Amino acid sequence: GQQLNQSPQSMFIQEGEDVSMNCTSSSIFNTWLWYKQDPGEGPVLLIALYKAGELTSNGRLTAQFGITRKDSFLNISASIPSDVGIYFCAGRTGTASKLTFGTGTRLQVTL
Amino acid sequence: GAVVSQHPSWVICKSGTSVKIECRSLDFQATTMFWYRQFPKQSLMLMATSNEGSKATYEQGVEKDKFLINHASLTLSTLTVTSAHPEDSSFYICSARKRLGDNLNNEQFFGPGTRLTVL
Numbered sequence: 001g002q003q004l005n006q007s008p009q010s011m012f013i014q015e016g017e018d019v020s021m022n023c024t025s026s027s028i029f030n031t032w033l034w035y036k037q038d039p040g041e042g043p044v045l046l047i048a049l050y051k052a053g054e055l056t057s058n059g060r061l062t063a064q065f066g067i068t069r070k071d072s073f074l075n076i077s078a079s080i081p082s083d084v085g086i087y088f089c090a091g092r093t094g095t096a097s098k099l100t101f102g103t104g105t106r107l108q109v110t111l
Numbered sequence: 112g113a114v115v116s117q118h119p120s121w122v123i124c125k126s127g128t129s130v131k132i133e134c135r136s137l138d139f140q141a142t143t144m145f146w147y148r149q150f151p152k153q154s155l156m157l158m159a160t161s162n163e164g165s166k167a168t169y170e171q172g173v174e175k176d177k178f179l180i181n182h183a184s185l186t187l188s189t190l191t192v193t194s195a196h197p198e199d200s201s202f203y204i205c206s207a208r209k210r211l212g213d214n215l216n217n218e219q220f221f222g223p224g225t226r227l228t229v230l
Binding site: 031033035040041042043044045047048050088097098099100101102103104 | 115117143145153154155156157160202204206208211213214215218219220221222223224226
């Protein structure tokens with residue numbers, strides 16, 4: 001089946017630093033989503049991308065839909081302690097409703 | 112908004128018993144609801160997709176007779192884990208989607224999850 005690989009698997013950064021993470025696939029997706037999950041909670045939708053090459057921002061977060069349709073990137077600027085959590089990418093193909101989730105990137109922010 | 116609730120938030124049961132988890136979309140009608148399972152430090156794995164009034168579509172490897180899904184209305188779906196065993200212990204998360212269409216408001220919104228522990 002389809003797999004979405006995220007990198008890095010985990011990262012430790014200092015407050016105020018910028019963060020970059022990516023998600024790659026062996027097959028094409030026509031929708032990319034980015035979610036954040038806090039411990040013991042369900043994922044929260046951050047950004048949705050629908051067109052190849054699209055660049056979308058949500059506050060300090062910026063995500064891009066790769067032009068090959070096989071990858072997506074998420075950047076967080078000026079990180080703060082509440083950015084701590086696990087970030088998941090998710091992809092959808094065709095008109096299907098279901099999502100395929102990535103392996104996750106665990107972000108730790110130190111003061 | 113797009114708020115999804117789950118009940119209970121956690122449950123402990125004895126091996127062999129059945130457990131029912133409810134998922135509700137509180138401020139919207141969901142055309143489709145989804146059930147996921149997440150093991151510690153792992154990603155979300157889709158178990159089944161459920162449309163109101165029809166049978167759920169299960170992912171490969173998920174036993175439909177063990178994980179019973181009922182989608183009785185546009186705002187409620189239930190997952191029943193039958194004859195639960197310790198290996199069924201996991202974090203179960205539901206999501207709901209309003210409708211199809213390329214719009215952030217039409218994407219899957221997740222409930223807070225239910226932690227199941229089977230002794």
